[in-house]
Amino acid sequence: MPVDPQRQAAALEALRNATPPKSEAASFWGRHGGRLILAGVLLLGIWVGAWLVGAFVRSSVDETTRAQDDLRRGLRR
Numbered sequence: 051m052p053v054d055p056q057r058q059a060a061a062l063e064a065l066r067n068a069t070p071p072k073s074e075a076a077s078f079w080g081r082h083g084g085r086l087i088l089a090g091v092l093l094l095g096i097w098v099g100a101w102l103v104g105a106f107v108r109s110s111v112d113e114t115t116r117a118q119d120d121l122r123r124g125l126r127r
Contacts, residue, residue, distance in 0.1 A: 072080070
């Protein structure tokens with residue numbers, strides 16, 4: 051079967067100019083990287099929000115306890 055030299059030259063040129071295939075990790079991050087980063091940011095935001103709410107509730111409970119103690123002391127006098 052004869053090989054057409056023009057087709058062979060075109061195929062070799064296409065191979066020379068082709069981009070090398072990406073690694074598995076690179077293609078994974080290319081497909082899913084944005085979603086993973088967004089999920090991480092959302093989780094971090096939820097964690098910080100829960101921490102802030104917890105700190106507010108703790109300080110509120112402490113203030114309530116102090117106010118109750120002050121009222122008890124005031125009633126004893």
